[in-house]
Amino acid sequence: MSKPIYVINGPNLNRLGKREPDIYGHTTLAEVEAMCREAAGDTGIVFRQSNAEHEIIGWIHEAIDEGAGIIINPAAYTFTSIAILDALKQFDGPIIELHISNIHRREAIYHNSLVSKVATAIIAGLGPHGYETAVQAMGRLVTDSTN
Numbered sequence: 001m002s003k004p005i006y007v008i009n010g011p012n013l014n015r016l017g018k019r020e021p022d023i024y025g026h027t028t029l030a031e032v033e034a035m036c037r038e039a040a041g042d043t044g045i046v047f048r049q050s051n052a053e054h055e056i057i058g059w060i061h062e063a064i065d066e067g068a069g070i071i072i073n074p075a076a077y078t079f080t081s082i083a084i085l086d087a088l089k090q091f092d093g094p095i096i097e098l099h100i101s102n103i104h105r106r107e108a109i110y111h112n113s114l115v116s117k118v119a120t121a122i123i124a125g126l127g128p129h130g131y132e133t134a135v136q137a138m139g140r141l142v143t144d145s146t147n
């Protein structure tokens, strides 16, 4: 069986669809997961969310051993976590950094992503549907990197 794509979500994203719909939309994280599985077709999806940095790092380690690609919305850790950056550096496959909102249109604290330094590609500002786009794009990146 082919390796799965890891979709990893950071702090507060479990609240998606429940607060600040003007920024993050009305879609819940469970609906985002369903969207990802639908977009992936036969490719396996490992979908995770945590508010704890160490758990996110653990899933990146798991992806290093078992994953074909990583789609990561590190949320606030995007801008603060050298530990997540160091973990991602160990991953050999494609990495898509994903943000629901366009971080560059927002306050300056959201402008300097550490994760972008190791991301293969960045998707931001497409709303929750950005996840669908990311899964489709990851399918192509994984095929390209294994051929």
Ligand code: CA2
Residues within 6 Å of the ligand: 011, 012, 013, 014, 015, 016, 017, 018, 019, 020, 024, 073, 074, 075, 076, 078, 098, 099, 100, 101, 102, 103, 110
């Ligand atoms: O736009 C994104 O996806 C972000 O990664 C979301 C993060 C923010 O720190 C990033 O700069 C951009 C915040 C996640 C907060 O999630 C919420 C979800 C629902 C309601 C309130 C917050």
